[in-house]
Amino acid sequence: MENEKTTPTYHQAWKMNLRAWKIWWGLCPGVFFSTLASSITEAITPYVTIFFSARIINELAGNRRPEELTKWVILTLSCTAICALLQGIFSRWANYEKASASRLDSQIYMKKMLALDYADIDRQAVFDLYSQIRQNDQWTGWGIYKTLYFFEELVMAVVQIAGGVSLSVSLFLLKVPQNSSLALINHPLFAVGIMGLMLLIAAVSPICVNQGNQYWVRYASKAKLGNRIFGFYGQMPMDKKRAWDIRMYQQQENVCDVYFSQTELFTPNSAIGRNAKGPMGLWNALSRCVSAILTGVVYAFVCLKAWAGAFGVGSVTQYVGAITQLFQGLSRLLQVLGMMRANGEFLQDNFAFLDIPNRMYQGSLTTEKRSDRNYEVEFRDVSFRYPDTDQWALRHVNIKFRVGSRLAVVGMNGSGKTTFIKLLCRLYDPTEGEILLNGINIRKYRYDEYIRIFSVVFQDFKLLSLPLGENVAGAARYDRDRVKQCLEDAGFGQRLEALPHGLDTYLHKDLKDEGVDISGGEAQKIAIARALYKDAPFIILDEPTAALDPIAEAEIYSRFNDIVTDKTAIYISHRLSSCKFCDEIAVFHEGEIVQMGTHEELAADTSGKYYELWNAQAQYYTE
Numbered sequence: 076m077e078n079e080k081t082t083p084t085y086h087q088a089w090k091m092n093l094r095a096w097k098i099w100w101g102l103c104p105g106v107f108f109s110t111l112a113s114s115i116t117e118a119i120t121p122y123v124t125i126f127f128s129a130r131i132i133n134e135l136a137g138n139r140r141p142e143e144l145t146k147w148v149i150l151t152l153s154c155t156a157i158c159a160l161l162q163g164i165f166s167r168w169a170n171y172e173k174a175s176a177s178r179l180d181s182q183i184y185m186k187k188m189l190a191l192d193y194a195d196i197d198r199q200a201v202f203d204l205y206s207q208i209r210q211n212d213q214w215t216g217w218g219i220y221k222t223l224y225f226f227e228e229l230v231m232a233v234v235q236i237a238g239g240v241s242l243s244v245s246l247f248l249l250k251v252p253q254n255s256s257l258a259l260i261n262h263p264l265f266a267v268g269i270m271g272l273m274l275l276i277a278a279v280s281p282i283c284v285n286q287g288n289q290y291w292v293r294y295a296s297k298a299k300l301g302n303r304i305f306g307f308y309g310q311m312p313m314d315k316k317r318a319w320d321i322r323m324y325q326q327q328e329n330v331c332d333v334y335f336s337q338t339e340l341f342t343p344n345s346a347i348g349r350n351a352k353g354p355m356g357l358w359n360a361l362s363r364c365v366s367a368i369l370t371g372v373v374y375a376f377v378c379l380k381a382w383a384g385a386f387g388v389g390s391v392t393q394y395v396g397a398i399t400q401l402f403q404g405l406s407r408l409l410q411v412l413g414m415m416r417a418n419g420e421f422l423q424d425n426f427a428f429l430d431i432p433n434r435m436y437q438g439s440l441t442t443e444k445r446s447d448r449n450y451e452v453e454f455r456d457v458s459f460r461y462p463d464t465d466q467w468a469l470r471h472v473n474i475k476f477r478v479g480s481r482l483a484v485v486g487m488n489g490s491g492k493t494t495f496i497k498l499l500c501r502l503y504d505p506t507e508g509e510i511l512l513n514g515i516n517i518r519k520y521r522y523d524e525y526i527r528i529f530s531v532v533f534q535d536f537k538l539l540s541l542p543l544g545e546n547v548a549g550a551a552r553y554d555r556d557r558v559k560q561c562l563e564d565a566g567f568g569q570r571l572e573a574l575p576h577g578l579d580t581y582l583h584k585d586l587k588d589e590g591v592d593i594s595g596g597e598a599q600k601i602a603i604a605r606a607l608y609k610d611a612p613f614i615i616l617d618e619p620t621a622a623l624d625p626i627a628e629a630e631i632y633s634r635f636n637d638i639v640t641d642k643t644a645i646y647i648s649h650r651l652s653s654c655k656f657c658d659e660i661a662v663f664h665e666g667e668i669v670q671m672g673t674h675e676e677l678a679a680d681t682s683g684k685y686y687e688l689w690n691a692q693a694q695y696y697t698e
């Protein structure tokens with residue numbers, strides 16, 4: 076998964092390209108039809124002019140019959156007009172489809188991200204890979220979206236070649252009169268030699284362009300950091316939440332300095348900037364020189380044959396035009412094949428990301444739907460290390476939840492409380508030991524079924540910039556009365572009444588100008604209401620009242636039993652006084668459960684961790 080890139084062969088690059096096309100075909104087949112129509116008309120149009128102008132010139136240079144001339148002029152005008160009209164219609168269609176495809180491009184990754192195991196989202200290597208993909212895309216559009224451009228170019232190239240061959244084949248077949256001093260040109264070897272020379276020159280041009288393109292590939296990984304800095308510092312000043320810190324700590328200079336100094340990759344003196352002026356520019360110039368030489372050779376050969384009497388002067392325009400188009404088509408073909416290979420290096424990243432497997436074992440058991448909520452969960456000698464770390468975050472944790480009881484989890488910062496909840500919700504699997512639901516390892520259940528039995532308010536929960544009601548229900552259609560009741564229970568009732576559109580009020584202003592900004596405590600109440608609405612047998616609250624004012628907090632506690640009803644509640648808090656009402660308290664220390672018991676039992680053990688924590692906090696209230 077790390078960016079150890081190897082240049083793919085043409086065959087491998089072609090296969091990756093086919094895979095990308097298959098993805099696009101599934102997402103928006105219209106892009107292929109519209110591109111096909113627009114590219115064909117675009118490639119054919121020059122041939123229409125070439126063909127008809129040759130007829131007109133021949134007539135002018137020959138018999139000069141007015142009715143023939145009129146016929147050709149009318150035909151030229153009408154065919155050119157039809158082509159222009161079709162080109163206009165088809166290119167609009169193709170642009171529309173391409174714009175839709177570009178919108179869908181991010182959907183490809185969004186779907187994958189949502190399907191990833193949570194543990195993978197947490198991995199730096201995965202973040203790096205995704206960041207590289209965005210970087211490739213934003214830098215020069217390399218990646219999956221680019222393959223649509225290749226399709227367009229390939230179609231154009233094929234039509235150009237086919238049109239060029241059909242209009243220029245007679246150039247090689249028509250012979251100069253045998254009595255001409257240039258009769259030597261009729262020799263088949265001469266024609267083959269000239270064709271070979273043209274092909275050779277035509278091949279050199281795209282090779283030069285592709286050499287230039289290689290510089291983009293070479294600097295792609297380096298540009299990643301630069302673009303990350305660009306993206307991060309570029310957006311930072313507009314980030315409302317950061318704007319406070321920036322002003323209070325006068326970080327303006329730091330922000331600007333980092334933005335401008337560390338992104339030297341994009342300055343004119345950077346490696347890519349120097350190469351653009353140097354070798355990249357040189358390769359491109361060389362490619363244009365070679366094309367000019369080719370045109371010269373074509374002119375020389377065609378004019379020689381016309382001069383020797385093989386065909387009329389009108390055909391000179393046809394042959395020169397057709398062969399120029401033909402070789403443009405060939406150049407285009409070779410160039411696009413080279414670009415497809417270069418893009419293959421970038422596609423490796425795209426597919427490495429899309430192919431990240433779901434390593435978490437997915438069981439097939441369904442959780443019993445129990446009306447008595449009699450679900451029993453047990454941690455059996457569970458130890459856990461976060462991916463890519465050596466330190467144990469949890470060690471030998473043994474605990475059984477009593478159904479319908481209230482369990483408080485306390486401990487110092489970093490003692491493993493949140494990790495314990497993450498394992499319970501199967502965001503990660505234990506490194507050692509097992510977690511059982513009604514006696515069966517939770518890995519054996521279907522994941523979507525299993526998580527249905529938990530309602531969680533995480534410490535750093537997030538709400539969506541959507542209407543309040545949808546936030547609470549997690550759905551666009553919901554039971555309005557129940558949502559209101561849950562908001563009421565969570566202490567948001569009064570604020571709800573003051574909202575301009577009640578449950579339909581948008582939170583935040585990201586999607587609606589009239590959206591409301593809410594305070595941290597209000598957000599926490601909404602998050603609690605969301606957990607209540609889910610009405611799962613387990614309710615887990617991680618620091619649920621940290622942002623609430625004392626009155627709101629007291630209100631929640633006084634009604635805690637009514638709110639939680641017969642659910643099993645797990646409650647993490649640093650305010651030990653608020654844990655007193657729980658049936659049992661688990662004390663975490665350095666990843667282990669060091670004590671279990673009621674508040675009275677634990678407070679009586681003067682040598683225990685709980686006593687130490689309790690006293691440390693209580694002294695500020697008793698003095």
Ligand SMILES: Nc1ncnc2c1ncn2[C@@H]1O[C@H](COP(=O)(O)OP(=O)(O)OP(=O)(O)O)[C@@H](O)[C@H]1O
Pocket residue numbers: 197461462464468486487488489490491492493494495534
């Ligand atoms: N995503 C992660 N990757 C690596 N280590 C992590 C990750 N999250 C937490 N840790 C580490 O695991 C240990 C336990 O963290 P955890 O968040 O469970 O503590 P906590 O008891 O909830 O702390 P707090 O009271 O500060 O919320 C800490 O040492 C922490 O640094």
